[in-house]
Amino acid sequence: MSNFLFTPLENNILVKSVFDAILRTFDLDELLRSIVENLRKLGFDRADVFLIDNKRRVVKGTWGTDEQGNLKRISDEELSMDELPSREGYYVVGEKLLKEKLNIDAPAMFLRIGEEEKFQQLFGYMPPSPGYYKRVELGDNFCLPVVVENRTIGLIAVDNYISYRQISEADAQLLAMFVFLAGIALQKRQNRELLEETNNLGFSLSRQTKVDGILNTLFRDDWGSIKLLDYYYSIIGLVEGEYLSFKIGIKEVSGYKPVESFRIKIGEGITGHAVTTGKTIVCHDVTQEPRYITDSTGVDKTLAELVVPLKSGERVLGVLDIHHDEKNCFREDDVTQAEILARYIAAALERAELFEKLRDSEEMYRALVQASPDAIIMSDLTGKIIRANPRAVELSKVKDESELIGLNAFDFIAPKDQDRAREGLEKTLRDGFARDLEYTCLRSEGTQYPAELSISVIRNTEGKPMAFVGILREISERKKLEEQLRQKQKLESVGELAAGIAHDFNNILTGIIGYASIMMMQMEASHPFYNAVKTIKKASDRAAELTEQLLGFARGGKYMVRPVNLNDTVKNILQLTKETFDRAIDIETKLDENLSFVEGDPVQLEQVLLNLCLNARDAMPVSGKLTIETSNVTLDDYFARVHSDIEAGEYVLVQVTDTGIGMSSEIRQRIFEPFFSTKETGTGMGLAMVYGIVKNHTGAINVYSEVGKGSTFKIYLPAGEKKVTEERTEREEKLPRGSESILLVDDEEHVRNVGRAMLESFGYRVYLANNGVEAGKIYAEKQDEIELVLLDIVMPEMNGRETYRRLKKINSAVRVVIVSGYSINNQVRELLNEGAMDFIQKPFDVKTLASSVRKVLDRSLN
Structure with missing residues (x-):
């Protein structure tokens, strides 16, 4: 072709200098302008430079000259790549004819008028009709494709219509050399511009934090230099578990549009295989590729396919899938560009994935x-x-x-x-x-x-x-619970101290009251010492009441458990208060007729209510109102959390309210402490005893009070299921006697002596033991004779619990009555549950001891 068209080059020095000037131009637009200007330097009157627009399939004008040869833009001029029209002065040979006859990949070639023979030699026939050319009288023109690496990237046309000079073979050769060199310069500039635009695309993608934003950026019309995105259509597929999902978007010639969601299994088809291998796949002819799967986009004109995996390290995120409607269209630089583009897309997708996780994390943390x-x-x-x-x-x-x-x-x-x-x-x-x-x-x-x-x-x-x-x-609730715990521990510590003191006093008082009661029983009222002994007995009883109050605070006291109707307790106290309280105090009751029973000691519970009423009376020295209420309540878990000293469940509530002077928070925190009192004549034991009795009944007590606004005491006692049984009111006036043998076990000598004196005065035979070890020996020897054991709890060497169990081993039917200066506590309850038959609290008098002993002996005999 070149040997036929061109003569040897005559002006290579001029071409080289012009080419050097072109290479010094970096801007593509300036380069195109420089090409036109330098063509005129080579001696041509006029010149036009066109570039190929593959997307629109047209030849686009860039720079050229007007009729007088002045430089001008010709960007508004376009020639169709499919049907190029004839131009004045030359033949226009179309793309199809060039491809079929000469195997040249070019959109068009222009041959001079008058060279029909050359046309015939080239294509084998004369131009078929005058429509392909037109003769003119002025000068001549010539046009050559700009081909780089067998790829047409533009057209350059020249003429000498101004000078009327015929374009010679030397001119044609000069033009061919220039076009060749200009093609190299254009390719370099286009590659540079493509690289810059690809980098710009990568930067734009990196700013996106969502997949939709990535696609909108990737498939918009701004990236004209990135011809890969201007092929038949492009699509992005993303890996989702075992599938490759194409639901992102495609770019057709008509522009971007979303894809109707479809997916293939990873490993299937060309795209699925690319995910599995992690390698780029170029399919030049899909009709010969068995792995090709017709897609679900509604477009079935694909003849070639280029698939590049989108990878983050070794992990494949998806694929860039590029389709073309021509076979063998993908070249090596296409693959390189696609892989560069894929890296940008993969980095953007990975970034979007991280941002999505970040958004999820932010949303989670925000929630x-x-x-x-x-x-x-x-x-x-x-x-x-x-x-x-x-x-x-x-x-x-x-x-x-x-x-x-x-x-x-x-x-x-x-x-x-x-x-x-x-x-x-x-x-x-x-x-x-x-x-x-x-x-x-x-x-x-x-x-x-x-x-x-x-x-x-x-x-x-x-x-x-x-x-x-x-x-x-x-932390208001926590502070309240901490204060409750401190108060509880404080009261428990004081309670243990009080219980220890009470126990020791009771042991001492047992001897005093015991001997005094024996002496009074054996003396006539006229005896000169009778009144003295009576005074001793009375003073001792008062001391015993004080120790009982101490034990009441220490969660004890004499404890006779039975079902109690607190409405009856209120009524009993009400009779007393109406007789003794000032009439200026109005007393009102609100009693629940369906009130549940509670399990407790009726005497102690009356004492609780009486102390609260007396406390209310003292708070209203002039006048006021006292209200006593009862009701069934259910305490939930929240109440139990707020009040750490009580569990959730069913309770009976007794509420005592007065309209008196009230209390400050400082006083309210101390009112249950033993010996604390705001009254000059108070002992400080009343509310302490109330607190101990309520706690001993596994209940709780809350106080609500403000200075000048009165006080409310709320007592919660666990609701029971047993019914009230009538008490025996009969009193035996004559103390019972007996002749059985009894073992009295106590570490205090005076308690043993007074106990023996009491029992012997009623006819019983008595054996004494000063500790558990001695008691075991005596009982082992005399078990056939001993009918009953009176057993102290607190003793050295072997305590009452251990002694009881040793006696049970000797004789499982042994009859034992527990005796202690403490109230009923866990040890006593444990022994009562194991079979001990009764409990006597020190100090006791003759009547108490005689009645309890006889009752147990009679019950066991029956």
Whole structure:
């Protein structure tokens, strides 16, 4: 072809200098302009430069000259690549004819008028009709394709219509050389521009954080230089589990549109195989590829396919799938460009995936913050609030977050704690965090509440502090529970001390009361010492009452458990109060007729109610109102959490309310302490005993009071199921006697002696043991003779519980009555449950001892 068309080059020095000038031009538009200008330097009157637009299948004008040869833009001129029209002065040979006859890949070639013979030699026939050419009288013109690596990238046309000079063979050769060199320059500039545009596309993709944004960026019309995106159509498939899903979007000649979702299994088809292997696949002819699967896009004109995996490291995220409607259209540079583009897309997809996880994480943390039961506040380094969650809004008593933003967090901390709060921030800046800082905080209306605060500092990428995040927890309930626990432990400690004192006193009083009762029983009233002994007995009884109160506080006292209707208890107390209280005090009762019974000691429960009524009376020295109420209540888990000394369940509530002087919080915290009293004549044991008895009945007592607004005592006792049985009211006037043998076991000598004297005065035979070991020996020897054992609990060497069990081993039917200076406690209950037959509390007199012994002996005999 070239040998036929061109003569040897005559002006290579001029071409080289012109080419050097072209190469020094970096901008593509400037390069095209320079080509036109330098063609004129080569001696041509006029010149036009066209570039190929594959997308629109047209030859587009760039720079050229007007009729006078002046430089001008010709970007509005376009020639169809399918049907190029004839131009004045030359033949236009179309793309199809060039391909079929000469195997040249070019959109068109222009041959000079008058060279029909050359046309015939080239194509084998003369131009078929005048429509392909037109003769003119002025000069001549010539056009050559710009071909680089067998690929046409443009056209250059020249003529000498101004000078009327015929284009010679030398001109044609000169033009051919120039076109060849210009093609190299154009290709370099286009590659440079393609690289820049690809980089720009990569940058635009990197700014997207969602897949839709990536596709909209990838398939928009801005990337004219990236011809891969201008092929028949392109599509993105993403890996989802075992499938490759094509639901993202495609780019056709008509533009971007979403794909109707479809998917293939990984490993199937060309795209699925690319995912499996992680390698690029070029299919030049899909009709010869058995793995090709006709897609579901509704477009079935694909003849060639290029698939590039989108990889993040070794992980395949999806594929870039490029289709063409011509076979053998993909070249090596297409593959390279596609792989570069795929790397950008994969990086963008990975970034979008990370942002999606970040968004999910942010959404999760936002939900956690919003739902947090603790207040979460973010502030700047000066303490100014930036963000606050709903709990912070609730605690601060404002309408919404906007009312907190801009305020200083220190304004919500009590003045007395602000210095410590600032120290906490300094510690946070130093250590990065500060935990469990307790402050008194303020609500917007000024009320206070205790809170626990943990603070962390937020730093930027350079490690510079940016903000604080504080987590604030209201601890009012915890503080209340802690105070309840401290009070409970305090009262228990005092109770143990009181119980120990009471026990020792009871042992002493047992001897005094015992001997006094024996002496009074054996003396006539006229005896000169009778009144003295009676006085001793009376004083001892009063001392015993005091120890009983101490034991009552220590969760004890004489304990005779039976079903009790508290309505009857209220009525009994009501009769007493009406007779003894000032009539200026109005007494009202509100009793539940369907009140459940409670299991307890009726005497002790009456004592509780009486003490509360007396306390209410003393709080109303002039006048007032006393209200006693009973009801069935159900305490839920929340109540049990708030009041740590009681469990959830069914309870009977007794509520005593007065309209008296009330109490301050300081007094309210101490009212159950033994010997604490605000009254000049008070012993300080009344409410202490109430507290002990209620606790001994596994109940709870709450107090509500304010100065000047009266007081309310609420007593909760577990509801029982047993019914009340009538008490025997018969009293035996004559004390019972007997002749059985009894073993009395006690480590106190005076208790043993007075006990023997009492029992012998009623006819019993008595054996004495001063500890459990001795008791075991005596009982083992005399078990056939001994009918009953009176057993003390607190003894050295072997205590009462161990002694009882040893006696049971000797004789499983042994009859035992427990005797103790303590009230019924866990040890006593345990022994009663194991078979002990009764309990006698010290100090006891002759009547108590004689009645209990006879009752047990008679019951066992029956």
